[in-house]
Amino acid sequence: MKGVPLSALFGLIVTGLFFGMAALAPWIAPYGMSEIVGDVWEPASGQFWLGTDNIGRDLLTRMIYGGRNTIFVASMATALSFCLGAFLGFTAAVYGGWVDQLLARGNDLVMSIPTLISALVVLSVMPVTLPVLIVVMGLLDSTRVFRLSRAVAVDINVMDFVEAARLRGEGQSWVIFREILPNALSPLVAELGLRFIFAILFISTLSFLGLGIQPPAADWGAIVKENREGIVYGIPAALVPAVAIVTLSIAVNLVADWALTRTTSLKGGRGA
């Protein structure tokens, strides 16, 4: 871990804490997830660190379990979008010709509808379950990854070492996985952070609209939805997820920034 700048280290630690909290939720949460333990909207106290929610559940517990769900869905969707987007992007760049045209134009078409609108249209006919949410978010987001990975791969595809591999008689899948993938990894990793944050915001938005993770399961967006009436009476319970989301997205961005500068310095570009 030598040579990691302070900001990136901070980002790594905070991101790690969030993931650790998500993984260990049942052990660190002070109460049960849907256990009613107090009065409606009790203020923060020694017993309830963040107060209670709209039906008297401990808000800290809800936040921990909510983080678990939000982070899980966002991670799975990001993983899916990267595997699919990167694979198709590399394929389009390596094969070229009509394969490239077909994939790229199809991708443009899907991207010409706003992501949220596409998601709403699909979710109006599909049952809203975790696997469906993950697949829908992953597929819609893979269009962005496709664009990036295709652009990166087109550049790498004309390098001498790829030419050499082809002359050696390697097949297309060798070129994709052994020549292009290792060299395209750094920009993709930097993009990974941004896509993950986008997925967090997206699943929170869907849950807020009531079309994401379904109650009684907790989710950062759903916590806002459940406690929104309190805002008018000056009860800030609904704003707690804001703090969590901002902290997590800043932490991930710091790590992504570091990954990006590392990438450029590897290529001898700007940045130390």
Next chain:
Amino acid sequence: MVPILTLVTQRIALGLVLLLAVSVLIFAGTELLPGDVAQAILGQGATPEALANMRTRMGLDEPAITRYFAWLGAALQGDLGVALSNGRDIAASIGQRLGNTLFLAAVTAAISVPLAIFLGLLAVRYRDRWPDKLISGLTLTSISLPEFLLGYVLMYVFAVKLGWFPSVSNINSGMSFWQKLNAVALPSLVLTLVVLAHMMRMTRAAILNVMQSAYIETAELKGLRRLTLIARHAMPNALAPIVNVVMLNLAYLVVGVVVIEVVFVYPGMGQYLVDHVAKRDVPVVQACGLIFAAIYIGLNLLADLISILSNPRLRHPK
């Protein structure tokens, strides 16, 4: 033919083709997915007879292609069908709401576009000094929150704690223009913050890019004041990318509006769409999806056209 005319016609034709393809995609998305619409409406416990009746009523037993063309043909004539949930005419329900949504978007655009360009200019003028850093920092913070949370934070501060604006944006045709403006103050403020960061950063980048040119150095050497130099010499040449990013952000507003309308209970298209997604009212979702996509594609098309037209080399061919 004049090359610019060819370019413009090509771009418009491409936009129309894209719109047609999107309508196919939206239709296919709701009709061909494994989810069964009739089942979704009636629930898991529905009897087979009830399901069959529902399918016949909705015309689901016809082939998908026939239904697509019937749907598209009717939509082109302004007939969007009736809502499954309450049997009302969709076009009539949308009319008033579309107006409300466009009003909100227009107010936001009127605030955010001049503000973004002014802040961009300011950031270039004081490049790498504290005003630049402050503007960048604030705008970056505002985009790391989802729109709906930003909405509630502002509602908590301005509507509940300070009591400056109403927390619920009720709007109706009986209100005067100023009353309406007061009602949409908070939602448009939120949307402004959402799109401001991107527009301002792109303006800054576009102007900085032009600042490298030789003619800027000439202007500098002849002793122009820095702000005049930026406004008179750098800005006009950076206009194409700026207009482009402004248009893209206005297109983004179309989506931001959906969520913000739900937050502030604003009677617009977005809330209509979200309500009916939850009710699984497919005709309404198709109609709203199509309208949102059309506006989005239209604004993107406009952005491309403006950047073609703003290029003097294309406007005055040799």
